Amino acid sequence: MSNTKLLIYSLLIIAVITGSVHAVANFSDLNILFSETVDYWFYIFNDLSLIYIIIPFFFIELIRYAVIKKLGKDIILDSVANVITFIAFIIIEYTLGLLAITKVYYWLHHNFSLEHLPLNIVTIFGAVLIADFAYYWDHRMMHRISLGWATHTVHHSSEHFNMSVAYRFGPLDAIFPIIFSLPIVMLGFDPLLVLSAEIFVQVFQTLLHTEIIGKLPKPIEKIFNTPSHHRVHHGSNRQYWDKNYAGILIIWDRMLGTFEPEVEKVCYGISEPLNSVNPVKVFFHGLTRLGKKLGETKGIANKFKVLVKPPDWTPSK
Numbered sequence: 349m350s351n352t353k354l355l356i357y358s359l360l361i362i363a364v365i366t367g368s369v370h371a372v373a374n375f376s377d378l379n380i381l382f383s384e385t386v387d388y389w390f391y392i393f394n395d396l397s398l399i400y401i402i403i404p405f406f407f408i409e410l411i412r413y414a415v416i417k418k419l420g421k422d423i424i425l426d427s428v429a430n431v432i433t434f435i436a437f438i439i440i441e442y443t444l445g446l447l448a449i450t451k452v453y454y455w456l457h458h459n460f461s462l463e464h465l466p467l468n469i470v471t472i473f474g475a476v477l478i479a480d481f482a483y484y485w486d487h488r489m490m491h492r493i494s495l496g497w498a499t500h501t502v503h504h505s506s507e508h509f510n511m512s513v514a515y516r517f518g519p520l521d522a523i524f525p526i527i528f529s530l531p532i533v534m535l536g537f538d539p540l541l542v543l544s545a546e547i548f549v550q551v552f553q554t555l556l557h558t559e560i561i562g563k564l565p566k567p568i569e570k571i572f573n574t575p576s577h578h579r580v581h582h583g584s585n586r587q588y589w590d591k592n593y594a595g596i597l598i599i600w601d602r603m604l605g606t607f608e609p610e611v612e613k614v615c616y617g618i619s620e621p622l623n624s625v626n627p628v629k630v631f632f633h634g635l636t637r638l639g640k641k642l643g644e645t646k647g648i649a650n651k652f653k654v655l656v657k658p659p660d661w662t663p664s665k
Contacts, residue, residue, distance in 0.1 A: 349605040357604060361481060366535045369465065369474035378468045383540070386467060390544040394551050402554060406511040412560060413510075425625040427512040432627035433502060437517035444522055453530065453539035462536040472545075475537045476596075479545035482528040483553075483595035488606070489524065491590050496524055497659040498638035502630060507617040509582055514554040518634055549595040553578070563610070573598045576610045583614040 349357075372378075406427075413419035457464070465471045490496035499518030506513045525546065532542045556578035563569060563576045573594040581592040591608035594601050601607035622633055638654070645654050650663045 354604060358481075358485070361603075362478065362535075365474060365478045365481070366462075369471055370463065370536065373465050373468060373470045373474070378466075378470060381467045381469070381472075383467060383538075386472065386541065387544070390548065394544065394547045397551050397554075402511050402514075405555075405558065405560075409510045409558060409560060422625065423508055423510075426506055426508055427510070429625050429627040429630045430506065430512040430516040433517050433631045434515035436519070436631055437521055440519065441522035444526075449526060450539065450543075453533050453542070456530060457533045457539050461534050465536045465538070467538060467541065471537065472541065475532070475541045475545040476548055478532055478535070478537070479529070479542065480549050480594075480596045481600060482532060483525075483546070483549045484593050484600040484604075486525050486528045487593040487595070488590075489527075491593070492658050493656055494638060494641075494659045494661070495520075495655045498634040499524070501618055501634040501637075501659075504582060504618050505622040505630065505633065507621070509557060509559055509579060509614075509616050511554065511557050513582075514557040516630070519631060520635075552596045557582075569598075570602075571597060571599060577601075577607075579614045580608050580610045582616050584617045584619055585612055585615055587612070588614065589619075 410419060413423055465474075487500075490500035499520035502518035503513070503516050503521070506516055529542055529546055533539050537545075553573065556573060556575045558575050559579070561575040564574050568574065569576065573592070573596055577592045577594065577598050580588045583589075588608055591606055592598065592601050593606055598607065620637075622630065624630060624633075642651050642654055645651050645663060647663070653661065653663070
C-alpha cells in the first residue's frame with residue numbers, strides 16, 4: 349500500500365472515531381462517570397491483571413515447559429532478564445511521567461484541544477479504540493525506523509515465547525508512545541483516560557504471549573489480535589517480518605496491509621541472534637548495535653538516514 353493511501357486511510361479512521369465520539373458523548377441520557385470509578389475499573393483490569401491472570405498463567409507455562417522437557421536454565425534466566433528489563437522500563441516511564449509528561453498532556457489538553465469530552469461509557473470506549481489504533485502506528489514505526497527498532501528489538505530478541513517476554517522492554521520504549529498519545533489528548537480525551545486506555549491495550553497484548561492457546565474461532569481471529577497472530581509478529585521467519593502490529597484489534601493490520609496468518613511454524617527471535625541472557629546486554633544491545641552502525645557510516649546525511657530509515661537500510665556505494 350502506498351504511503352499516500354496509508355495516510356488517507358489512517359486520517360479517515362481517526363476522523364470517524366473522533367467524530368463519532370464527539371457526536372454521541374454529550375447525549376443527555378448518557379451517565380457521566382466519576383473519575384474515581386473509572387480509575388477503579390482500570391485498576392482492576394490493568395494493574396491487578398498481573399496477579400489474577402498473568403503470573404498464574406506464567407506458572408502454567410512453566411509447568412508446560414517441564415512436561416515437554418524444555419524447562420531449562422536458559423528459559424529461567426531469559427525470564428529473569430525479562431523481568432529486570434521491565435523494572436528498568438518502569439523506572440524510566442515513571443520518571444518521565446512524574447517529571448514532565450503528565451504536565452505536557454494537561455497543558456496541551458487545556459490549550460490546544462478540541463472540545464473536552466465528558467467521562468462516560470462512550471468516551472471510554474472511544475479512548476480505548478483510538479489508543480489501540482495509535483498503538484498500531486507506534487508499533488509499526490518502532491519496526492520500520494532504525495531508532496525505534498534499536499529499542500524495540502529488545503522485546504523481539506528472546507528465542508522463547510511466554511508471558512514473561514511481554515515484559516521484555518528496551519530503554520526508549522517509554523518514550524516513543526508519547527508521540528502518538530499526545531494527539532489523542534488534543535482530540536478532547538482526558539489525559540488520564542488516555543494513559544489508562546494505553547495501558548489497557550498493553551495489558552491485552554501481554555495476554556497474547558503464549559504458545560498454550562492455539563487458534564481461536566474464526567470470527568475472533570478475524571477481528572481481534574490473538575496468540576496466533578502475535579506469534580507471527582514475533583517470528584524470525586522471513587515471511588513473518590513486520591507483520592501483525594495490532595494491540596487489540598487485528599482489523600488495523602487487515603485494513604493497512606500488514607496482516608499475515610500463522611501457517612509455517614514460528615521461529616522466535618531476531619535475524620541477528622543475541623545469544624545472551626545477561627539483562628544489561630539484553631537491555632542495551634539494540635542501541636549498541638545502532639551506535640556501531642552509526643560509527644561505521646560515513647557522512648552526516650547518511651548517519652541521519654541510519655536513524656530514520658528501516659533497520660536494514662545501508663548507504664548506496
